[in-house]
Amino acid sequence: MSDAVLTLEGLHKRFGALTATDDVSLTLRRGEIHALIGPNGAGKSTLIAQIAGNLRPDAGRVLLDGEEVTALSVAARARRGLGRSFQVSSLAEPLTVIRNVMIGVQAVSGHSFRFWTPVHRDRRLLEPAMAALARMGLEHRAWTPVAALSHGERRALEVACALALEPRALLLDEPMAGLGPEGSARLTELLESLKQEVPILLIEHDMQAVFRLAERLSVLVAGRVIAHGDVDTIRRDPRVRDAYLGE
């Protein structure tokens, strides 16, 4: 499949007797949002860690735009265009919003062993960072310290940080976590507007958001993908209802 941006092939990961990831394969295609859902303890975090590079799978491969990245570090995958956000916000609180975004621009616009030019006047960093903030509706907060942002703004900033990498694929780990219905709806809208630019692998608990956003879904239970398909297929699948939707 030439339009697969991110491909997982037969990933396996064991911790002692526990098989946390059991033969997981999936693809993320250009222009789509692919949602990964599953009950707590299904192994979503372990799988994300293998995609992002925090964990090495015992077997299987991870491909980004057809290029194998299975053995690469988190930073190397990020440079190759894998943008990521975290379930628990991971921002540098004392720094301003724009500083958090600029660090991502810095990595893709050359190396960080530049010692002389002050960054706060470097337009090659500032302009792309501002553009990423504008995509998430945060440009008016650029010079505010992260510590002063609301929870909703932080969630949006996480995504803006990932966008600063000019990513080929986004891996968003529960971006709606802790958002109220209003914030959740707002972020859903923003993500929908992004998917043409960059495909998103979305791990999310908010089913309303998932069903609205995702073209395709994969359901992870006990480390295995038990079903995948489009929204209607998943909604009707009896195994999914049993394992997860609990209807």
Added chain:
Amino acid sequence: MLALLLVLPVAADLLGHPYYVSLASRLTLIAMAAVGLNLALGYGGMISFGHAAYFGLGGYIAGIGAYHAFDATAFMGLLPGSDNLLVLWPLAMLACGLLALLIGAVSLRTTGVYFIMITLAFAQMVYYFANSWPTYGGQDGLPIYLRNQLPGLDTQDPLTFFLVCFTGLVLAMALTSRLMGSRFGAALTMARLNETRLATAGISPYPIRLLAFVVSAMITGLAGALYADLNGFVSPSMLSWHMSGELMVIVILGGVGRLYGPLAGAVLFIGMETLLGGLTEYWQLFLGLVLLGVVLFARHGVMGWLDGGESPGREPHE
């Protein structure tokens, strides 16, 4: 503060108090060594308890160069001695950089209290090595009979030598400031504040930290080389963990990760040592109390207290 440090020794020299000039030189060099440590400890969040290794190694290079130049022998039968500071300074920085590259490459695999202990352990190894090498005085240390030379300047003159030290301090501070404003500085700051963010942004923290550690050691090493020349003497005490501790205390007193922190800390430290040390042997008791006060009530040190206690890593004024 820098201007004051420049004016007072000049005045003291004119009034004929060479003691105060050499005291100012000492303060300047201790501050410069702390500027080096501040880059690792303050800006990089790497709590090195072994910076005496670089301070002392710098000192020993000045001492060993002078020793061989004095009796026209060669270091380990190979390298001739030199008393030219234009040779000794780059050599001291190079040696300290290489030592820090080795120590850092191993130590930076650890974090937290393990990092503190492993840097201490390496520094103690260097300390005992110097202690047990009789050629260069062993535990008695090594005298430098004639202060090393700088072409065109009379380094024996206290004021001239002070001005050399002062230039070193200013350059070290300017370098720190420039470095921390650059892309490298942005990455180092992020490595301290949030390592995950840095890696997710596509920058591996390890090489960034390692380079900062090496530059930090080079600055401290150069200060050490000058310090040995100031005293006309280098001994293992420059390498001991007391020295590492003093540098840490100075950085913390002055303000961790503040450009002027090490200077403020050195002024406070040397000031207390000179004033209270004249009154009582137990002046360090008062130093301890001040340190306690700073840690409890002014977490960003004297400099943080002076400019309102914002956290370091804030924006430069844009």
